[in-house]
Amino acid sequence: MNVVAPITAYDPAEVERVSAEMLAPLVRKIDDERIYPEEIVRAYGKAGAYGTHIGGKDSDVDLTTAVLAMARASEECLSTGFCLWAQDTLAWYIASSDNDHLKTELLPQVARGEALGGTGMSNPMKALGEIEPMRLKGERVEGGYKVKGLLPWVSNLPEDGYFGTMFHVEVEGQDTPKRVMAIIHAGWDGIKLKLDHEFVAMGGTATCNVMFRDVFVSDDWVLADPAEPFVKRMRSGFTLLQCGMAAGIIKNCIDLIKQVETPLGHVNKYLPVQASDLEAEYDALVADVVEMCATPYDESDAFYLRVLKARLAGGELAMKAAHWAQLHQGARGYVTHGVAQRRLREAYFVGIVTPATKHLRMLIDQLEG
Structure with missing residues (x-):
C-alpha cells in the first residue's frame, strides 16, 4: 500500500509565517538555553511540510518541497532545520517500506506533526x-x-x-x-x-x-x-533530504555578507570570496539537488554516487560560506549573540552529521573504485 496524496496540503505561506514569526524570534533562546521548539516543529507539520514526499516507492515522489521547507527553517536556525530533517526521515522510512500497519496507523500522524520523532541511524x-x-x-x-x-x-x-x-x-x-x-x-x-x-x-x-x-x-x-534491500531503496532520499539543511544555512550566510556591504564593503572587497562567488556555487548545488529530488527511488550506484557528491558539496559549501560570513561580518559577528559565530558553529554540524564528510568521501571512493 502506498500513501498517494499528501496527508495535509502543503501551505508555503504558512511555512513562511512559522519561520519568520514563530521561529526567528526564538532562535537565540534555542541556541543559548538549548530548548527544544516542539510547538514550532509541530506547526511545520500543520503546514504540510512533512507530507509531500510520502507517496511510496510506486508513486511519483518528489523531495523538492520537503527540502525547500527544511531549507527555509534552516535559514533561521539549523537546530530546527535538523529537527525537520529527522521528522521527514521518519516519514520517509515508513512510506518507503512495505509495512501497511505503520503506513496506516503511524504515518498520517507523523506527516501532520502529531507524532514526532526521527532517525536512530x-x-x-x-x-x-x-x-x-x-x-x-x-x-x-x-x-x-x-x-x-x-x-x-x-x-x-x-x-x-x-x-x-x-x-x-x-x-x-x-x-x-x-x-x-x-x-x-x-x-x-x-x-x-x-x-x-x-x-x-x-x-x-x-x-x-x-x-x-x-x-x-x-x-x-x-x-x-x-534490512539491506530496504537501505538501498531509501538511502538516496535519506541523504538528499539533508541538503535542505545545507541550503538554508548557505543562503543565510550569503545574506550576512550582503548585510555589511554598505558599512564594510570598502575593506571587505579585499577578501577573496564575495557573496557573488558563493551564490554561483549555491545556485548550482540547489539546481543539482532539485533535479535529483524528482527520482529519489533510483537505486543505481551511479545515482547514489551523484547524491553523495551533492551532499558532500553541500556540507563543504556550508562550512565555507559560514567561514566567509564571519570574516565579512568581523567583530560584530563575533560577539556572544552574533549571528555569524552561531552560523559558523552550526555549519560544522552539516560537515559531521552522519554521513560525515569523511564518511561521504569513503563511500564516494568505494563507488568510484
Whole structure:
C-alpha cells in the first residue's frame, strides 16, 4: 500500500509565517538555553511540510518541497532545520517500506506533526560502513524481536516520540548476523532516554541516548527483515533530504555578507570570496539537488554516487560560506549573540552529521573504485 496524496496540503505561506514569526524570534533562546521548539516543529507539520514526499516507492515522489521547507527553517536556525530533517526521515522510512500497519496507523500522524520523532541511524549507517560496531543486538522471539543495547544520538525525540533504527540478530548456521530495521516507540517498556546536548551548537534538538533493556519489537513494527534491500531503496532520499539543511544555512550566510556591504564593503572587497562567488556555487548545488529530488527511488550506484557528491558539496559549501560570513561580518559577528559565530558553529554540524564528510568521501571512493 502506498500513501498517494499528501496527508495535509502543503501551505508555503504558512511555512513562511512559522519561520519568520514563530521561529526567528526564538532562535537565540534555542541556541543559548538549548530548548527544544516542539510547538514550532509541530506547526511545520500543520503546514504540510512533512507530507509531500510520502507517496511510496510506486508513486511519483518528489523531495523538492520537503527540502525547500527544511531549507527555509534552516535559514533561521539549523537546530530546527535538523529537527525537520529527522521528522521527514521518519516519514520517509515508513512510506518507503512495505509495512501497511505503520503506513496506516503511524504515518498520517507523523506527516501532520502529531507524532514526532526521527532517525536512530547514526550508528547503523556507520556500522554498515564498518566504521564502528552495531550498538543494538536483537534476539528472535515469538511475534517479534527482543532488543538490547545503548543507541547514541537519536534526535527530535520527545518522551512519546518514535524513531527508526537497526539491530543485529545472530542466525544459527551463519557466520555473520543479519540486520533488521524497525520503528521504535520511546514509551515502550525497557526504553530509557537520556538527553545528550553537550555540543557547541544544535542543543535544541531533543537529542537522546537511548537505552534498550530487553525491549520487545513486534513484527508489526519491522520495516525490513533483512534490512539491506530496504537501505538501498531509501538511502538516496535519506541523504538528499539533508541538503535542505545545507541550503538554508548557505543562503543565510550569503545574506550576512550582503548585510555589511554598505558599512564594510570598502575593506571587505579585499577578501577573496564575495557573496557573488558563493551564490554561483549555491545556485548550482540547489539546481543539482532539485533535479535529483524528482527520482529519489533510483537505486543505481551511479545515482547514489551523484547524491553523495551533492551532499558532500553541500556540507563543504556550508562550512565555507559560514567561514566567509564571519570574516565579512568581523567583530560584530563575533560577539556572544552574533549571528555569524552561531552560523559558523552550526555549519560544522552539516560537515559531521552522519554521513560525515569523511564518511561521504569513503563511500564516494568505494563507488568510484
